[in-house]
Amino acid sequence: MSMLQSMKRRSWLLVPASRPDEVEQAASSGADVVVLDFSEFVAPRDKAAARARAAAMIDSLHARGVQVFAQTDSVAMTEDVGACVRAGLSGIVLSRAESAQQVRCLSAMLDTREAASRLPRGAIAIVPSLETARGNRDGYDIACASTRVWGLTPGRADLVMDLRPEPSGELHLMPYLMQRLVIVAGAAGKVPLGAWWRAPDRGLLATPENTYQAGVRGRAIGFRGAMCLLPAQVKALNEAYA
């Protein structure tokens, strides 16, 4: 395992890049990684303003010792990456990653941007978020598409793929998808990120205790850190993935 892959990244707190107050709270949340989101939680009308503030937010988070990732998607990748590549950025989370081609495209974009910003080539990592059926099916090819790929996450697959609770409390298909992702990541030499959520918990509603349990289960099946949505969930993940 390379030094990069052994890096401590237990908790990944996702925060809308359009909400400076929430970004400020995230900085002091104790999260190992703050993911500045430009895709999932930013209304279309706020995207341009969020990008305009990206550099300042990244510098501020970085100065406080937080690792910073930016979350984009294949639709707005060019604009979001353009706004975020700089010394304080550790990586990109690619939401709804569906193909190896998307990852190669992102990687090539980062080559160019890194050179322009005089950053070492390969400094910025990629974490594909396998949130669609195609992305999960082709997970191994996606993981192998670039040496930049650091880890894989199921992201919000349960919502994107509309996987709802079964009577057992498991989210339909998720036990299979999570174990598959752990295998795919392991085969490709990448880090699997995720927590084993059960109904009725879901990102925004999960209590710290339930987040901890999801983290413990996630760690038990091989995940090595997880994403969350609220500062109150960070400590639970740090403990579960300690």
Added chain:
Amino acid sequence: MSKVRRSGLTMPVVTARFIDKAWMRGCDFITLDLEDSVPRHLKAHARSLVREAIPNVSKGGAEAFVRINHDTVEEDLEAVVWPGLRRIKYPKAETAAEIRRLDEIVTRLERDRGMEAGSVEIDASIETALGVTNVGEIASASPRVREFGATTGGYDLSRDLGVEMFVGFDQFVYPRGEAELVARALGLEVRTAPFVANRSGSVSDPDRAYTQARAARLCGLHLGGGGLNPAVVDGHNRGLTPTPEDVRDAQWVLEQYAGIGQSSDTWREIGGRIVDRYEAARARDTLDWAAACAARDREKAEAVARAKAAAGNT
């Protein structure tokens, strides 16, 4: 939106008392069986009955399907691809080559017999380890494969794999997951079932039929796997149809979501629930599906009324 196929019965085409009453069972589909329920010495006789059985079982509005034998594909297809047939159920599918062969024969028969090209679907049943291994190639072998899944009941798969049928946990996580992921990635309709423990082994319990179908509906699933006993039909129909409360709840979600509208919020917490685009999509699915079910129920009721009137005139 998928076709409304919530309930179905599989019956031996040689048993006249089942076949003659099939149209009154309230099923969305009837599967005429040439396979497991027909003894070997009756196979030829069974084939000779299918052409007339198709309109007979579908006069109450059910779609007519036929389950053929894995090992006598050619003879069976010659006997069953007739007008009114909607789907061939092909047991123990294991390779894409098998499905392509079926497709070729069905294509020829549709042409020769004046049927709409491509109208007969192929239902590739995944019932063996090799089938599970090859789900990707099987599901993509023909555009006639429109619904796909490994198992909703698991009888044959449990026999092939030596998996116990009646246990208190989900023993088919992997085969079901493999097939469902392929179906979703290819954009096919998913046919599967959430895990509901069945320790008794009953296949005729109406309450269990309802519970299982309702769990599938709450999971967002549309398609039923059918059954063997008429007692399960009503439970499957009701369970997979949104209730009036489901519909009201979906309308409420869409009203709340409209309130989020063009704001800077992508979600809001309302009454302890999250309302966002995912919940809105689920609500729209519920409303569309409720409308499709209502239309299907009307269609069936009209067909039954016509069939009864016709019976009264003879």
